[in-house]
Amino acid sequence: MEIVTVALDTAGVEAARPWIEAAGAEHPSLIDQAHVTDELFGFVNIPNGVWIDEDGVLVRPAEPAWPPRETNDKKYADIPADTPQRMKDMLAEARKIVTDSDGYVAAVRDWVEHGARSRFTLSPDEVVARSHPRPPEHARAAAAFELAQHLWRRGHRDDAPRWFRKAHRLHPDNWTYKRQAWAFADPLQGPTELYDSDWLSDIRAIGAENYYPHDPW
Amino acid sequence: MLLESLRLDPAEFAARTGWQAKPEGLCKGDRCVPMPSRASDVLDAEVVAQRLGMPLLHDEITGVWVLGPEGGGRALTTAVAPDLRLPDVHGEMFSLSSLRGRKVLIASWASY
Numbered sequence: 001m002e003i004v005t006v007a008l009d010t011a012g013v014e015a016a017r018p019w020i021e022a023a024g025a026e027h028p029s030l031i032d033q034a035h036v037t038d039e040l041f042g043f044v045n046i047p048n049g050v051w052i053d054e055d056g057v058l059v060r061p062a063e064p065a066w067p068p069r070e071t072n073d074k075k076y077a078d079i080p081a082d083t084p085q086r087m088k089d090m091l092a093e094a095r096k097i098v099t100d101s102d103g104y105v106a107a108v109r110d111w112v113e114h115g116a117r118s119r120f121t122l123s124p125d126e127v128v129a130r131s132h133p134r135p136p137e138h139a140r141a142a143a144a145f146e147l148a149q150h151l152w153r154r155g156h157r158d159d160a161p162r163w164f165r166k167a168h169r170l171h172p173d174n175w176t177y178k179r180q181a182w183a184f185a186d187p188l189q190g191p192t193e194l195y196d197s198d199w200l201s202d203i204r205a206i207g208a209e210n211y212y213p214h215d216p217w
Numbered sequence: 218m219l220l221e222s223l224r225l226d227p228a229e230f231a232a233r234t235g236w237q238a239k240p241e242g243l244c245k246g247d248r249c250v251p252m253p254s255r256a257s258d259v260l261d262a263e264v265v266a267q268r269l270g271m272p273l274l275h276d277e278i279t280g281v282w283v284l285g286p287e288g289g290g291r292a293l294t295t296a297v298a299p300d301l302r303l304p305d306v307h308g309e310m311f312s313l314s315s316l317r318g319r320k321v322l323i324a325s326w327a328s329y
Contacts, residue, residue, distance in 0.1 A: 001320040004313075006303065008327045013306060015328045020306045028311050030303040032325075034219075036233065039285075040299050042292025043325045050298075052321040056314065058296045065324045112320060124296035131293035139288030140272040147274055147283045150219055159278055176327065183329035 001112045003027045006037050008046060008176050010149045010184075034149060038176055039142050042132040045175040045212065051111060051121075059111070059121045061131040064212040066101040086190055090200050096208035103217050120217070141170035145177050152184065161185075161194045168197065175211075178202065220282040225260035234286065235299040236269065243269065246295025 004027060007016035012033045020029045037043050041050050042062040049065025052058055069075065076095045079088060111118040122130065132138075148163035164181035171177060182189035182198055189199040203211055218233045227238035236243045242251040243265070250268050252260070262284055266273040272285040287294070301313040301323075313321070 001322060002316050004311075004316075004321060004323045006323060006325050008325050009329070011328075013304070013308070017306055019326075019328055025306075029306045030311055031306060032303055036303070037301065037323070037325060040235070040301060041323070046325045046327045049322055049324040052298045052313070052323065054318050054320060056298050056317055058293065058298050061293055065322070067324070108322060115320075127296040128291055128293045131291045134286065134288055134290055134292045136270070136272070136288035139270070139285045143272045143274050143283045143285030146219065146285070147276055147281075150279065150281060150283070151276070154279055156278055176325075179327070179329050187329075189329070 001108075004030060006030045006032045008032050008035050008037065008043065008180070010035070010152060010180055033153075034146065035176060035180070038145075038174070042134070043176060044132060044171075044173060046179075051108075053116070053121075057124060058127045059116075061122075061127050064099070064104070064214050066099045066104045066212075068101050068105055084188075086188060086200070090188070093200060093203050093208050097203075097211045098209045099212060100214070100217070107217055137170045138174075141167040141174065141177065144170065145174075148181070157184075165195060168195070172202075218284045220262055220284060221280075223262040223282060225262050225265060225284075227258075227260055230260060230265070232300070232302060235295070235297075246297055248294060 005025065007030065009015045009031065010033060013031045016031055044062070045064070047065045047067065048062045050058055050062055051060040076091050079091055107120045111120050115121070144163045145167035148160045148167060151160040151163065161181065164177070167177045168181070178197065179189060179199065182195060185192040185194045191198045191201065218230070231237045236245045239249065241249045243249065252268065253264060262273060262282060265271065266284060269287045270289050271287050274283040276283070298313060303311055305311045
């Protein structure tokens with residue numbers, strides 16, 4: 001099996017490169033500056049993943065794709081005392097996010113070993129049916145987000161936010177739309193005059209346990 | 218999909234959206250939508266938007282048009298993976314089809 005990573009970064013390769021180099025990545029490490037995989041696969045958050053078989057057919061649609069990592073309790077155990085309060089609050093919410101790295105990795109391993117006979121392999125009809133709904137407002141959100149990115153990249157930084165806001169209003173469950181725009185205004189993705197929402201407020205509104213909605217394996 | 222004009226190149230449109238120009242119209246998976254002229258010719262973005270249910274935006278500042286994805290269904294209209302083409306971290310163009318014959322896990326991440 002080949003792992004391919006896709007960096008959803010409007011700021012491009014310069015934003016993603018330090019992380020890729022720090023990870024010593026040897027797999028294809030792609031740069032998706034226009035977030036086209038949001039559109040093509042239905043990614044709505046990071047990390048999201050899709051599985052594709054040897055014939056080029058999707059056998060699982062976009063879903064949370066948690067890599068192996070430390071447990072939240074261990075990861076967030078030692079927060080320096082001088083950490084800004086807002087960051088402490090964000091980390092407290094992050095600690096409550098529900099992930100299942102062990103389950104995801106076990107499912108991937110099962111698919112690699114058993115292929116089409118894996119119980120995690122879905123039929124083409126199931127893949128389509130389980131992909132995210134795309135009502136007309138989500139399609140309009142995608143167009144608004146693309147225009148916002150275009151304006152931002154072309155240097156129209158004062159004009160981009162209104163289209164980012166439009167995308168957020170039309171598709172509030174798309175966290176990549178929101179996090180990308182918030183991060184341009186504030187690296188901590190906190191409240192600013194530009195946007196109606198911020199990471200901490202929004203995750204509190206939905207409940208951290210709903211940040212990565214996923215059916216049980 | 219960013220457009221400098223309302224004239225759509227079928228090959229570029231297919232690469233970005235998965236909708237292929239065929240004699241019967243524009244097709245994706247098992248679905249085909251007739252077009253008023255031969256789909257292999259240059260496409261009219263307004264007609265495509267109307268027939269495929271795609272939003273079409275115009276930006277007066279930079280003069281570009283944006284054609285969004287088709288709405289009203291699911292994010293995927295077919296399980297056939299698109300031939301994703303993106304640059305890698307070294308600037309080399311990567312094509313998903315180059316991995317045909319192998320299982321592939323595509324995982325998204327971001328620096329923010």
